[in-house]
Amino acid sequence: MKVSLFVTCLVDGIYPHVGEAMARLLARHGVKLEFPEVQTCCGQPAFNSGYWEDARGAAITLLDAFEDSDFVISPSGSCVGMIHHNYEKLFEQDDALLGRAKKLVDKTYEFTQFLVQVLGLKDLGAYFPHKVTYHPSCHGTRLLGVKNEPLELLTHVRGLELVPLPSGEDCCGFGGTFAVKMSDISGAMVEEKAQHVMETEAEVLVGLDMGCLMNIGGHLHFKGKPLRVMHLVELLYEGVKAKA
Amino acid sequence: MNTAKLTSVKDRAKVALNDQFLRNAVRFTTEKLRSGRKTASQDQGNWEEWRERGRQIRLHTIAHLDYYLAQFIENARAQGTHIHFASTSEEAVEIAMKIAEAKQAKSVVKSKSMVSEEIHLNQALESAGIEAVETDLGEYIIQLAGETPSHIIIPAIHKNKQQVAELFSKEAGQQLPADTTILAGFARAKLREKFLEADIGMTGCNFAIAETGSITLFSNEGNARMVSTVPKTQITMMGMERIIPTLDDLEVMATLLPRSATGQKLTVYMSIITGPRRSQDSDGPEEMHIIILDNGRSLQLGDPEFQELLNCIRCGACLNACPVYRHIGGHSYGKVYSGPIGAVLTPALNGNVAEWDDIANASTLCGACWEACPVKIPLHDMLVYLRRKKADQGYTAASERAAFKGFRYVMSNHKRYRLSMKMGAIGQTPLVSNGVISAKVGPLKGWTSHRYAPSLAKQSFRDSWRALDLDVQSELREMDPDIQAKMNQIVESRRKGGRTHG
Numbered sequence: 001m002k003v004s005l006f007v008t009c010l011v012d013g014i015y016p017h018v019g020e021a022m023a024r025l026l027a028r029h030g031v032k033l034e035f036p037e038v039q040t041c042c043g044q045p046a047f048n049s050g051y052w053e054d055a056r057g058a059a060i061t062l063l064d065a066f067e068d069s070d071f072v073i074s075p076s077g078s079c080v081g082m083i084h085h086n087y088e089k090l091f092e093q094d095d096a097l098l099g100r101a102k103k104l105v106d107k108t109y110e111f112t113q114f115l116v117q118v119l120g121l122k123d124l125g126a127y128f129p130h131k132v133t134y135h136p137s138c139h140g141t142r143l144l145g146v147k148n149e150p151l152e153l154l155t156h157v158r159g160l161e162l163v164p165l166p167s168g169e170d171c172c173g174f175g176g177t178f179a180v181k182m183s184d185i186s187g188a189m190v191e192e193k194a195q196h197v198m199e200t201e202a203e204v205l206v207g208l209d210m211g212c213l214m215n216i217g218g219h220l221h222f223k224g225k226p227l228r229v230m231h232l233v234e235l236l237y238e239g240v241k242a243k244a
Numbered sequence: 245m246n247t248a249k250l251t252s253v254k255d256r257a258k259v260a261l262n263d264q265f266l267r268n269a270v271r272f273t274t275e276k277l278r279s280g281r282k283t284a285s286q287d288q289g290n291w292e293e294w295r296e297r298g299r300q301i302r303l304h305t306i307a308h309l310d311y312y313l314a315q316f317i318e319n320a321r322a323q324g325t326h327i328h329f330a331s332t333s334e335e336a337v338e339i340a341m342k343i344a345e346a347k348q349a350k351s352v353v354k355s356k357s358m359v360s361e362e363i364h365l366n367q368a369l370e371s372a373g374i375e376a377v378e379t380d381l382g383e384y385i386i387q388l389a390g391e392t393p394s395h396i397i398i399p400a401i402h403k404n405k406q407q408v409a410e411l412f413s414k415e416a417g418q419q420l421p422a423d424t425t426i427l428a429g430f431a432r433a434k435l436r437e438k439f440l441e442a443d444i445g446m447t448g449c450n451f452a453i454a455e456t457g458s459i460t461l462f463s464n465e466g467n468a469r470m471v472s473t474v475p476k477t478q479i480t481m482m483g484m485e486r487i488i489p490t491l492d493d494l495e496v497m498a499t500l501l502p503r504s505a506t507g508q509k510l511t512v513y514m515s516i517i518t519g520p521r522r523s524q525d526s527d528g529p530e531e532m533h534i535i536i537l538d539n540g541r542s543l544q545l546g547d548p549e550f551q552e553l554l555n556c557i558r559c560g561a562c563l564n565a566c567p568v569y570r571h572i573g574g575h576s577y578g579k580v581y582s583g584p585i586g587a588v589l590t591p592a593l594n595g596n597v598a599e600w601d602d603i604a605n606a607s608t609l610c611g612a613c614w615e616a617c618p619v620k621i622p623l624h625d626m627l628v629y630l631r632r633k634k635a636d637q638g639y640t641a642a643s644e645r646a647a648f649k650g651f652r653y654v655m656s657n658h659k660r661y662r663l664s665m666k667m668g669a670i671g672q673t674p675l676v677s678n679g680v681i682s683a684k685v686g687p688l689k690g691w692t693s694h695r696y697a698p699s700l701a702k703q704s705f706r707d708s709w710r711a712l713d714l715d716v717q718s719e720l721r722e723m724d725p726d727i728q729a730k731m732n733q734i735v736e737s738r739r740k741g742g743r744t745h746g
Contacts, residue, residue, distance in 0.1 A: 001731060007705050009655075013665050014698050016705035020712055027716045030723025035709050040654075040661040048609055050631030050640070051648040058655035070735045106743055117745075118734065119727050138610035171567045175608025182606055183690030185257055188571045189608075190694060218695030221680065 004069035005033045006062065006108065008076045009041040010210045018075050018210060021237035022111060026073070028240065029119060033073070039065035043090070044082040045176050052090060056097075059090060063100045071118070072108040075233055077140020077208045080110040085143040110140060111233055112149035112208060122152045126239025129159030133202035134232075135193070135216065137209040138171050150208060150232055157239050163200040170196075174215040190219045197227065204228045206235050253603045256576040269404045270394075270573045277398075278564040280507020281616065288503060298500045299619045301493050302555035309545065309554075312454040312487045313536070319457030323519025326533045333363035336537050340365060340446075340479055343533055344374055347477050349443035351375040353435075355461070355468040356383055357448025358558060359481040359537055361393055361580045365446075376446075377438045379467040381431055388415055394574030394582060396560040397505050402573045435467065445471035445529065449482035450557070451497055452534075455490045458518040459534065462501060462511040472517055478529035480517075484536050485554040497557060500618035505559040540593030549629045550592050555619045556585055562613035562623060568606055577603050584613035584623045591630055598639045604630040662706060669700040 003026075007019045023033045039062055043055035062083070066072045074080050084105055091097040115121050134154060140146045154162050173179065173189025180186075193216055197205055205220075205227055207213045217229035250256045260266055285291040305312055317327050330336035336359075344352065352374055354360065366387070369376040378387040385400040386393060388411045393399030400408070409422040412430050420430060447468055449459040459480050461468045472478055488497060494516075502508040521528030544550045563569045563583030574582030579590045587603040604627045613623040634640055654664050675681045680696035681688065691697050734745075 001728075001735070009661075012705040013668070013700050016701050016703065016708055019705040020708070023712060023716050024719060027720045030721050030727070032720055033716075035706070035713070037706055037709070038658045040656070040658055043655070046648050046651055048628055048631070049644070049648065050628065050633070050635035051645075051651075052632055052635075054648040054652035057652035061656065061658060071731070106738055106745055109745065118731060120730065138608070138612070142611035142615055169612070171608045171610035171612065173567070173608060175610070178605070178608045180687060180690040182254065182257070183693060184254070184261055185568055185571055185606065186608075186690075187694035188261055189567055192567075192571075214698055215695065218680075218691075218697060222682075222695045 001071075002069045003031050003033055003071045003073060004066055005035050006039060006042075006066065006072050006074040006079070007035065008074060008079045008210070010214070011075055014214070015210050015231070018231045018234055021231070021234045022073070022075055025124070025233060025237045025240065029121065031119070036065035036069070042079045042082045044079065044086075047082065047086055047090060048175075049177055056090060059087065059101075060097070063097065063104060066104055066107070067100070069107060071114065072104065073111055073114045074108065075111050075208070075231060076210065077110045077137050077144050077146050078211055080108055080113075081139035081143035083108050085139075110144060110146055110208065112153055113144075113146055116149040116152055123156035124153070124236055124240055125243050126156075126236050127158045127243040128235055128239040130204050131161045131163055131200075131202045132204045132206055132235070133163045133165045133197060133200040134168070135165055135172065135197070135205060135207045135212060136168055137207055137212045138169075140208050141169065146208070153232065153236065154206070157236070158243075160239075163202050165200055166196045168196075172212045172216050174212050176211070179215060186215075190215055194219045194223065194225070198225060202227070204230060204235070206230055206232050208232055250578075253576055253578060253606045256578060257572040257606065260572040260576050265404060265407070266402045266573050267571060269402055271570055273398060273401050274564040274570050277506060278561075278616070281504055281561055281564065282507075284503040284507040284509060287509075288499065294496065294499055295618055295620055297496050298557075299555065301488060301496055302557070302619045303552070305487055305489060305493075306485060306545070306551060306554045309485065309487065312489055313484065315454040315489075316452050316457055316487055317536075319455065320452075320519070320534060321457070323457050324532070325457065325519050326531070328533060328535045329538075330535055331538045333537070333539050336363045336481065336535050336539070337365055337368045339535050340481075341368060341372060343477065343479060344369070344372070344444060347443055349374055349477070351377070351438065351442045352444045352446055353377050353379050353438050353442040353471050353475065354383070354446040355448070355463065355471040356380040356399075357446065357481050358393070358396060358580065359448055359483055360446060362539065363481075363537070365481075377435070377442075379435050379438065379465075379471060380463075381428065381465060384431055384435070385411060388412070392575070392580055395563055396558050396581065396583070396585070398560070402575070435470075439467075439470045439474045442471075442475045444477045444479060445473075445475035446479045446481065447471055449480050449486050449534075450501065451488050451494060452482055452486045453489075453491055453494060453516075454487055456516075456518055458516050460494060461513070461515045461517070462498075463515075464506075464508075464512045466513055469513055469515060472515065472529070473527040476529055477531045477533070478520070479533045479535065481535050481537065484538050484541050485556075501557055501559050504557075504561040504616070504618040540595060543595050544592055550588075550626060552621050553588060553592055553626065555621055556589075557619060558585075559618055561616040561618060562621075565612040565616035566607075567610065567612065568608065572606070576606070584627070585621075588623055588626045588630065592626075598634065598637065604634075662704070665700060665704050666707075669702060669704075672699055675699075 041058045043058035046055035087101040091101040172193040173186040382400040395401040405422040520532040569583040577586045581589045611624045676699040
């Protein structure tokens, strides 16, 4: 059984500890991750901007990397959403690539999907005595349909007080290149999101996508708000270590 | 401020973002409408099934639009309705003006029609010396202000009570208080006179029913009834895609439309109008005309990426759900249709990606529009298709094209990718302090004006993998046999060709 990690370029370059937490957490449940290093990026920045040929250049590295994997697991609802929602469209002109893309779609899971749907785990025995709020990222929830899995995992963490985020389903304003191209609109959106986060009086903001968390966290820290921002896998791993 | 002359969505949005009145007014009303939609759809129950039913009706109708249009026209003519076709907005205006001329009309009362806004009919009427009065409260407000609608169903969403009181006071010649009842009372009294004087009543059309040749109007203020019963001549403007096959289909649409638009179970008035006044009718126009407008709609037919655009029932739910619209309002979109639907419809109807596609960039592709849409139009995907069209046709900036070429060069090979990350980690050093980048330089400026940028890690995940992998081996535990069996089963069923996931 070959279970591979699709780490995503953002975690690879900026947040490697998220990938590390995932490898360590899964090892505790008998899942040995392996990391095919020919992978780069899912191609989403180019795809969403309309440069599909350039997107294919990146996306093919994932087809190559996971050719003989049985499961592919990733710490991003957005990048997995890209594979599930867009790869068949991206490769529709080429039958051979389309066939490989379909196979990749079938075996690729966002991290909480894999934990809950495949491993059947909701309670990892974690302990995390903090007030936490959760931002459900748009692509994970809407394109991929990951809604209950993270909440099920969070509600089973001992000591954790989960505070609902007002208008949580609203986009944080990241949108990849949107944040730079339409920076004023993006700034207004993240400001509103950060206000909602502050209203919860949570100590920790948790999510499933480092892109959104980089945006919200970057704004919170820019405004001098001392909130801790973390990926759910980090929280869970810290929680099981605390328990142990 | 009038933003119509500003050429980019960015510039228009900037004006809106600095207008706190506008942002508060838009936020207040869209919040109310979208929470109303949520409650109403939950109360209705089986909402996903209703949406799917609505989608199927629209897909079917548009796929057979030629058939249903012909059926509608035949049945409407049999009832004595005059049918006209206009392939462009100019033609539609010309037809309407000819009717007005034949009737020697001096005044026209109108009830909300986005199509008449689309073709700029009011300007044509005015220049011919015919008074055109908008009789929906929202339309009346923006007409007095000399503006265009900033929302598909709430055209004056960007105005607050005080601003409306100012406009009405000017019209009344006396100071009116910012009190909703008094302001609505003023408009009612004023408009009553206009209904009685009008030679022509003009309406839009929510749905045209093929099997009966009827048009239907959903409204809340009752003015649409006045417009369609008092004047001797009625002109109805409709887009060629407004058709539904049967009255049974109307039941589905009547379930979806008000709930999605305003959170109402039903609008206060729903009129089904079949032909002009018959001898035994107590009211209604003596003459009824329907102008069916193409104006770029047929360009979408047969286009697998955009045909579903014609499924739209103009409820405005996508505007209310859109986090971008909430901050920038409707005028930022630059044309009569705004929000996510406008961002796609405007370039699509104009067949002109080069000029109008920049509004397609004003979206994070969050998909809230798709989720809210009662007929599930994938607007977030269409926005990407528009961006691709622009890139493919060479209308994007050279710097952007070069940037994505660079992206491809780096991302298509893991060795180049790894090297560029290493170089980035070294190169960023002068910009990083306390682990973040706050300098507002170059392409970073858009980002760092509103937030810190993170720095690249000293060691990337792939560079730390070898050591981590060894370390993790020592922590590896035995897998639960049940889980093992389940995973094997998933792999096995996939091998047999079943799609287990996705």
